[in-house]
Amino acid sequence: MSTSEPSNAILLFRDDLRLSDHPALTAAAQSGQCLTCAFILDPNAPYPPGGARRWWLHHALNALTAQLADLGGKLVLRTGATADVLADLRKETGATHIYWSRRYTPDEIASDTALKADLTAAGCTVQSHPGRYLLEPWRVTTKSGTPFKVFSPFWRASRDEIRAVGLGDPLPVPKNITFADEVATASLEDFDLLPTAPNWAKGFEALWHPGEEGAMARLDAFLEEGAQGYAKGRDFPAEPHTSRLSPYLQSGNISPRQIWAALDRAEHLGQMSGRDAEKFRAELGWRDFAAYLLFHNRDFEDTEFQPKFRSFPWRHDTDALIAWQRGQSGYPIVDAGMRELWQTGYMHNRVRMVVASFLVKHLRIDWRAGRDWFWDTLLDGDLASNAASWQWVAGCGADAAPYFRVFNPMTQAEKFDPDGGYIRQYVPEIAALPDRYLAAPWKAPEDVRAKAGVEIGRTYPAPMVDHATARRAALEAFESLPSPG
Numbered sequence: 001m002s003t004s005e006p007s008n009a010i011l012l013f014r015d016d017l018r019l020s021d022h023p024a025l026t027a028a029a030q031s032g033q034c035l036t037c038a039f040i041l042d043p044n045a046p047y048p049p050g051g052a053r054r055w056w057l058h059h060a061l062n063a064l065t066a067q068l069a070d071l072g073g074k075l076v077l078r079t080g081a082t083a084d085v086l087a088d089l090r091k092e093t094g095a096t097h098i099y100w101s102r103r104y105t106p107d108e109i110a111s112d113t114a115l116k117a118d119l120t121a122a123g124c125t126v127q128s129h130p131g132r133y134l135l136e137p138w139r140v141t142t143k144s145g146t147p148f149k150v151f152s153p154f155w156r157a158s159r160d161e162i163r164a165v166g167l168g169d170p171l172p173v174p175k176n177i178t179f180a181d182e183v184a185t186a187s188l189e190d191f192d193l194l195p196t197a198p199n200w201a202k203g204f205e206a207l208w209h210p211g212e213e214g215a216m217a218r219l220d221a222f223l224e225e226g227a228q229g230y231a232k233g234r235d236f237p238a239e240p241h242t243s244r245l246s247p248y249l250q251s252g253n254i255s256p257r258q259i260w261a262a263l264d265r266a267e268h269l270g271q272m273s274g275r276d277a278e279k280f281r282a283e284l285g286w287r288d289f290a291a292y293l294l295f296h297n298r299d300f301e302d303t304e305f306q307p308k309f310r311s312f313p314w315r316h317d318t319d320a321l322i323a324w325q326r327g328q329s330g331y332p333i334v335d336a337g338m339r340e341l342w343q344t345g346y347m348h349n350r351v352r353m354v355v356a357s358f359l360v361k362h363l364r365i366d367w368r369a370g371r372d373w374f375w376d377t378l379l380d381g382d383l384a385s386n387a388a389s390w391q392w393v394a395g396c397g398a399d400a401a402p403y404f405r406v407f408n409p410m411t412q413a414e415k416f417d418p419d420g421g422y423i424r425q426y427v428p429e430i431a432a433l434p435d436r437y438l439a440a441p442w443k444a445p446e447d448v449r450a451k452a453g454v455e456i457g458r459t460y461p462a463p464m465v466d467h468a469t470a471r472r473a474a475l476e477a478f479e480s481l482p483s484p485g
Ligand code: FAD
Pocket: 234, 241, 242, 243, 244, 245, 246, 247, 249, 250, 283, 284, 286, 287, 288, 290, 347, 348, 349, 350, 352, 353, 356, 374, 378, 380, 381, 382, 383, 385, 386, 387, 389, 390, 393
């Protein structure tokens, strides 16, 4: 700084709740300005988080508050319209600069652009920084300069870009942050983010540790226990081969660049094979691709990417939707997934595909109903990944699975949960059945069911639809769509 009196600045935290590898925070700290760290709960912010993510936010803010306190600082919490709260904070602190991490969804871009214009007009300097994705969504295009629509060439181009330019090393927690004089803060309880009666998040506490420390611990545990064998094992929900980092990534408790660096290290140390590490990198690539698709197609979150599907004859069946949501479909792998989601705020990726296919194809219920349920119940609920994945399963997305690919919930269970460990955990009422009947308990002979204490229709539901009939109906509905052109 050239002036003798350091000026004041605000670091606005949003979905980047960490201190390390935080380019905006590093820039603010290096500026030498006196910093006020703030988080605003804006009731009118685009895409308000669902119930599960509100639980996460509470605990992640708590963790961030403690981290800042260790550095001698404070996290200022406020509620209200972001523009109004920033105006108040600027008055109270005398801040002339605001730092934030960039966001990439259409409404967030519009909102940040307008906010930046107003702040600039008011004489405030706004600096935005990257950090949420490996590459920002404008970094790669096809040779003709248009956005990619298919993952493989997108990922090849991204990989080439990363090889050529590098991601840079993850940044450490900035040293010597000068904090500004304290201003008033709301209490975290005022945000009212936690469920009250009934406390449906009870099961989350033992499983998740929101915040940066929790993210690093989860990453380390994965590298120790699950990383070796990831490429193959990631499809088996009873095995520890998925990282469960998605909620941490979603709230920015860890950056993809930090994970990338850890993968490089793990590969170098032989903790992970090259194949496993590359597969994991590609999954981070899918996360980037989802954000890329939404960035380049602003209706993508709500509208079928392939126009042909926009007239699909969806069924309206509230009872069926509720049975699916509650894990009462009568197909154990579907019910296990839906109950895992409700109990833990998470569902394994393989099972997400199965339950989504079941909703959209067996029940022919609009994918947006599934997207909304996931949004409310997933701790990793992410606008781009959720929409992209639902559209992928429904067959209407960019680079989607073809509509006629209808996951068979019985063979999926047999293949990916061969010992029934996953089904037994979440559908205990059929746990005593022998392995070979767990995928379709109604097919077990009566005496086997009786011995296991299973009475179809009483202790466990009968399948709500017949697989072969539902599959045929889905294909007929698909064939009824007008052909493109
Ligand atoms: P890992 O296998 O350990 O993968 C590592 C990371 O890569 C994940 O944390 C995630 O950030 C990313 N990733 C992995 N698979 C995908 C994918 N298919 N698409 C995008 N990113 C991926 N993921 C979300 O983060 N938020 C969502 O709201 C979401 N909704 C989904 C809805 C449906 C219907 C389906 C089929 C998938 C959805 N996914 C979503 C993608 C995927 O299921 C999760 O990212 C993954 O299960 C997270 O678990 P993990 O961290 O153990 O994954």
